[in-house]
Amino acid sequence: MIKDITIGQYFPGESVLHHLDPRTKLLLTVLYIVILFMAKSMLAFILIVLLTAALIPISGISFKVIAKSLKPLLFIIIFTMTLNLFFTKGEGEPLLSFWIINIYKEGVSFAIYMIVRIICLITGTGVILTYTTSPIQLTDGIEQLLAPLSKIKLPVHEFAMMMSCALRFIPTLVEETDKIMSAQKARGADFTSGSLIRRAKAIIPILIPLFVSAFRRADELAVAMECRCYHGGEGRTRMNSLHFSARDLLVTLVFVLFGAGVVLLNIFTRGIGIGI
């Protein structure tokens, strides 16, 4: 049940996106989000949707996986949509009007843009970064991007190592939670009915054993790491050292072009009234 969570999971593959340098992908993700939030006109949005839609087959990640990752966000999507739909005040006559609720043309377009934005945000960042970058590459990328900060005594390596350990143990702890829940259910625990407070209380007998075991695991892992000569980041080498290639430059260029396209469309189409 909990195993189905796909958000933030890595899918091995051989696509162009898989082979990009993680540092490039981190920067591209930032760039992508900036482009996404800069878009202000319909054509700009279409351009972004095209880019995102093109990235999915390129990455080799199946649509099913992406649809699954969107499912937990359904509530947020509907919530923002409703808010935008009902509470955006527009000029001119409302499209629909009953009681105190007025729906304007602007509200409808805002709601649609919001949905597109959220779906693109999740899909795009997933495809560019989380689905196609192994957590180790990701932490390596972050470590190297932040490396200059270690000069001012920030524990960059320790931070990266902590993050990669955390990522490593997510599936293990999820599995364990499942097991503990089954064990509690077998003894008559009820997690699904009763008031909110009652249900919250029912979670305590899951959390306590989970915490205890997490600490025990951490202790064992620390010993195992020491046995494998871990002594911090000093003098450590990497098997796969990161290096930028022509591919990185090319993909970045494509993204920059898309960004420029969005900016131009924003300026250009506002004048002819398609914008919002």
Added chain:
Amino acid sequence: MENAFIKTENLSFSYENGDGGENAVLYDINLEIEKGAFVAILGHNGSGKSTLAKLLNMILTPTGGKIYIDGTDITKPDMSEKDIIDLRSKIGMVFQNPDNQLVATIVEEDVAFGPENLGVEPAEIRRRVDEALATVGMTKYARHSPHQLSGGQKQRVAIAGAIAMLPECIVFDESTAMLDPMGRAEVMNTIEKLNREKNITVLHITHNMNEALCADRVIVMSDGRIILDGVPDEVFSHVEELKSVGLGVPQAAELMYSLSKNGIEIGKITGDENKCAQKLFDLINEK
């Protein structure tokens, strides 16, 4: 033994308990293990066998006595951090729970963890990782994530991680205890292969009598002391002693023990199934 790889002299260890007193775990252990040996260490829970293992690579520091690894005294006070790292690269360790000793989310990156810590050149790490994975038969799974693997496979990855540091000795601390019979067989085959083909000294800590039979030498511990030490045949002939410290014996030894207790002349008790079968065969032929 002049060229013992591991040598301990009056080794003892105790830890402080809550009320300021001390709980002794090991008493005066004198042990010599030569290079290339396959030694099984048996003992019930709390007999000090895991503590002994952790003392060998300075995860724990002994409270008394000396330990020599490859002729060097590792208990001397001026051990630098570099000396400790050298020591740990010489003695690899594989633990019980396969989930709690894999660091990375990709098999080959986990195997690379040890050599990376040692500061080995990237190209050499690559070579070592490929070789280690081939040795344990996990090359096919190099790009997999550990949670997609079975227990036995995870444990083989952990072994590959130890081999990649090119150790002279690997300590298996109940590495088969959490595995199903298939996983056990996989791991035992790998351990035997390492010992025979790569001449790696193996210390195999276990509860399983049949696994102990694979070793060249069996050491039995109880309450922090070594009570039996010898070739498996010799050790398993002490059925009563083993039972008195809460250990079982291999089925063959159990059978021969029961027979001799019931007045059947069976001769020397052995844990070896083939020898036992031969004796029974001879016995039936005589009658």
